[in-house]
Amino acid sequence: MFEVKGLIEEVQFDKDCIIYIPDGLQFIGQGRSAAVFRILETQKAVKIFYPEYKGLAEIEAHVYQKLNNHDYFPAYYEVGDGFLLMEYVEGITFYDCLVSGIPITEKMVVKVDEALEFACSLGLNPSDIHLKNILLTSSGQVKVIDVVRFTQEFDCPHWRDLKKAYETFYLRRYVPKKFPKFFIEFIIRLYRRRLLPI
Structure with missing residues (x-):
């Protein structure tokens, strides 16, 4: 988790624009409040919220905890400061x-x-x-x-x-x-x- 956190901290945003993505992450997509990246050479993805929406990470983590890794939703692993670690779904x-x-x-x-x-x-x-x-x-x-x-x-x-x-x-x-x-x-x-x- 320590290495993943380091990669996440390297991602740079200007509001909702992505300025920099480190080599260990692959961009998947972005929406109104966050961007999603695959962690290369793993089956994990990280959803990183834009700075002004960081608080939504805890809210979404609570929802995923309730869903309890049901098959109709991506598996949830961990929440951090402004990010969620989840299953990468191809x-x-x-x-x-x-x-x-x-x-x-x-x-x-x-x-x-x-x-x-x-x-x-x-x-x-x-x-x-x-x-x-x-x-x-x-x-x-x-x-x-x-x-x-x-x-x-x-x-x-x-x-x-x-x-x-x-x-x-x-x-x-x-x-x-x-x-x-x-x-x-x-x-x-x-x-x-x-x-x-x-």
């Missing part, structure tokens, strides 16, 4: 499935439902569920990532709306299963502005 997001044309099956959607129902059964409130927070692993499993907002109290409609769009449009035979990024981003912008009939 796979593709549902967002990238749309971009590359990998079909999102009804079985995959059911698995997401099961994951969220399990979280609800523990008293959590799954929130901020979107296409980049759901992974199809290389072994065909479905995993929900980024659970930091599962402690929010308001009712988040994101997953319900995604399912409705999936059932209403995506499942139709004539609808393509591959979409360019600019089209997906355009739909996301319309949704955020509440300009879609969902």
Whole structure:
């Protein structure tokens, strides 16, 4: 853990921009409050929160502790000052499935439902569920990532709306299963502005 902590301390941010990544880490992705890196030559990943969001590490760690390494979520190992040490999950997001044309099956959607129902059964409130927070692993499993907002109290409609769009449009035979990024981003912008009939 000492070596990992040293690598984490070397990562440099300017707000949400990554300025420097040490050789031992491989960039995976980033979101509104953190960036995720694989620790090279391991099956571990580290989620490092931007300086102004460091306090979210303890909140997300508490959620992962409740989830207790359930199969529908990445395994959680440890929390530190502004970071989480977790299982590295190799796979593709549902967002990238749309971009590359990998079909999102009804079985995959059911698995997401099961994951969220399990979280609800523990008293959590799954929130901020979107296409980049759901992974199809290389072994065909479905995993929900980024659970930091599962402690929010308001009712988040994101997953319900995604399912409705999936059932209403995506499942139709004539609808393509591959979409360019600019089209997906355009739909996301319309949704955020509440300009879609969902």
